[in-house]
Amino acid sequence: MPTFDSSFITNHTCLRIKDPKISIPFYEKNFGLKHISQLHLPDRTLYILGIENESNKNLNWCAREGILELCHHSGSENDSSFKVNNGNGEKDRGFGHICFSVDNIEEAEKKLLGNEVSFKKKLSDGRQKNIAFALDPDGYWIELIEHGVNKVENKTDLSSYKLNHTMIRVKDPKASLKFYREVLGFKLFHTKVFEDAKFTLYFLGYESPDFKEDSLDVSTQATKQSVLELTHNWGTENDDSFPGYHDGNSTENGAIAGYGHFGIACDNAEKLCREIESEFPEVEWALKYGEGPAKIIAFVKDPDGYQVEIFNTDSFKDWTDGKPPL
Template sequence: MASTTDTKNYKLNHTMIRVKDPQESVKFYNFLGLSLLKKLSFPDAKFDLYFLGYDAPGAVSHGKNLFDREGLIELTHNYGTENDPNYKINNGNVEPYRGFGHTCISVDNIQAACKRIEDAGYKFQKKLTDGKMKHIAFALDPDGYWVEVIGRKPLEETEGVKETDVGSYRMNHTMIRVKDAEKSLKFYEEVMGMSLFRTHEAKEAGFNLYFLGYPGEQGPAVEGANTADREGLLELTWNYGTEKDEAFSYHDGNKGPQGFGHICVSVDNLEKACERLEGLEVNWKKRLTDGRMKNVAFVLDPDGYWVEVVQNERFTGQANF
């Protein structure tokens, strides 16, 4: 194991969302090309975890240990929800519980990819033909979470292409809304060690988007470069003026009604990383020493979103669970 900690070794490992029926959810994400990499069962606590990620031969994280990857989705299933007619997930996009926005996959040929999803009977929040933005779509998973679909090539280059290869897809980013862009950027850059890869200003619409990530296998990105071919990015959405409203806050997904749970960063040396975070005076949700699970910690970002911190298994040579 590394004797110190270096944020260049960190990875945005996964995004956790709660699901009502794991069979339906796994089926959907399998259809999008993700593989079930690991299932962890905790029958005493009455929940299961399903870790899914892109693992085709050409995938960025192909063949790696679970926590040595980027862009995974962790599905959390609490036993019995699938049989409860009153159980409903908060997808993060409905007032007054907005906060988490979506996950996003980048694909080879966006028209063909969207047609394939539609032909399989899955619904869309926004089709390519809806609205002004003709180059992005939002599919809906079985719980109503939004999954953005973007193309890695310009739209005109894929016009009329009928084939799509799910083995080439990437889990590109996770979007969360933030109240104060300055505070959130400071946290994710200075505290969590991410780099700002791209900024998109939509002044007329009154919002900015910030794409952050770690160098990972693909190396550092140049500010302003196309990030569609990467995996494991974090997108912060800032709507102008929210930072001036003292009463304004986003829903973290962990208070009722629940949905999104957390993002997770894997690190080279878990104890040293937590010591570093302690020195930066972070707000803790759970320290390593708290509770039964001594191999995970949770810090809180400026909006109260949970950020899990776990050991990257590549540095220890043994599985975390």
Template sequence: MSSPFSTVIESAQTDASLTLNHTCIRVKDPKVSVPFYTEKLGMTLLGQKDFPDMKFSLYFLAFPRPDFPKNSEGKVEVFSMPGVLELTHNWGTESDPEFSVSNGNTEPHRGYGHVCLTTKDIDACCAVFESKDVTFKKRLVDGRQKDIAFILDPDGYWIEVCGYKYDQLDANTHDLRLNHTMLRIKDPAKSLPFYENVLGMRVLEKSVHENGKFTLYFLAYGALKAGEQKRSTQGLLELTHNWGTESDPDFAYHNGNDAPQGYGHVCISLDDPEAMCKEIEAKYGDDIKWAPKYNQGKMKGLAFIRDPDNYSIEIVPRALQL
């Protein structure tokens, strides 16, 4: 069956302000997870937002950069840039010895795969992680792929580590970027039209792996800038298709929001999300699953939309403040 999004109705989203802003994962204990990301990985805590009525807190992190966008008051505009990680803590989980998140990589709850960090010098970067007692799922010397590693955060989420080419070493050798987020998809013939035609992303690269029987699709907003490499940028989405899943009517990936919970969503931001949501609704009608529609949930000024695999995508204004 073809995708309802295969045919572009008028035009796909082309707003130049569109950004793949952040990835949200749930954590058991922020007193453990936040120091892991700041002290061991070197990220900066951009801000924290507490919601006492709903009993949860959000922590927003990013790798340091000299050009963090700031508003007129000098505050970082967290939602106007790519490469942000959101940690969600539901109060009380840290005190429950039986609680654990689903990392998305364990059967029967596979779906979300990982976020990926990229660096100019992967050998030096991994050596730093070793010195800080970071747990490795895969070291560079393990397996066939000698140019990537995987580390684990305190909740068991996988974090890929890759290198990118550079002309020469400089003072910022361990320059890390939050490069991409990986999600497994059942059927690219349905998922790709959704991300391209409904959300306005574009496929930068398709990588076919016949030996492993899978295909990778890397998507982003806009083209790479002159001299920019896929691995040296931020705000990419990697969709992984394991061949054959599209032919199994009973097959479905775990979306991270059904029990057991773990992965939450990716978030796109733009200047006028309300206009975008109205346009999507007008073009695609009941083919779109909202949860909730723009400005109709407990948290105002945003919306959540579901992709063909039932993963959530948040849509927010770039000017949103913590």
């Protein structure tokens, strides 16, 4: 296996958006994120958002967990035909949602409703009364769960919110778990089985080498950031007619893009990429390290075609006003 050390973190989730002047204030006002950086590329701008606190405010954003990257393609805000695929429609399903864990979920929901945020599911809807799903300006689903840390009755504190996890659907959990655990070094935090609905959830991320897999309790997991949730709907792995999930980026056969990728960081991304190439030659790449304009990032594909960005914890620190050094 590749070499994994304590520098490895799950860093960010990338979503395409129509208008940053709408999306950035939405996440700042409703979820406590702060616009901390941006990267200007030839045809798009990446807006970097995160919740700042005393422990991370002096860190390069690449060395932090809980980052949301909003990708804005130039001119989309003025294009009446522009839209994104939120991943949950009947066609081109794949990405499911991002999730914020909050101190007081009842009060968080009240605050969002007061701010006229639309909901796919309120706490009072359906069987599960401890989760809700809000909608962002582009229609992406945002799950709400409660971590309950320093919970105060009738109040909610945005500074306590955490970008807890990102959910993607997978066809074959055995293949996906092998990839994320062996190729990228993730640990399996927790497995949740829904017998009646016939689906299973797998939660993964980085942990210490001596961590006992599948042992993390739900309350502790809710306090983490940038966890990856894999959703497996039973039977897809053995269904030859199943077309597979949309990776969020493809526009083939009329598909619409939306979700971009999940990102991990470490102190030596080039070394990790070389080890993956050597030890797992069957793994596909969207971009290899050292190639492309930036040279300092790579995109590897998981078994379903979802892209995972790999970069250094000190990447982009020398960019000024969103532009690379001359």
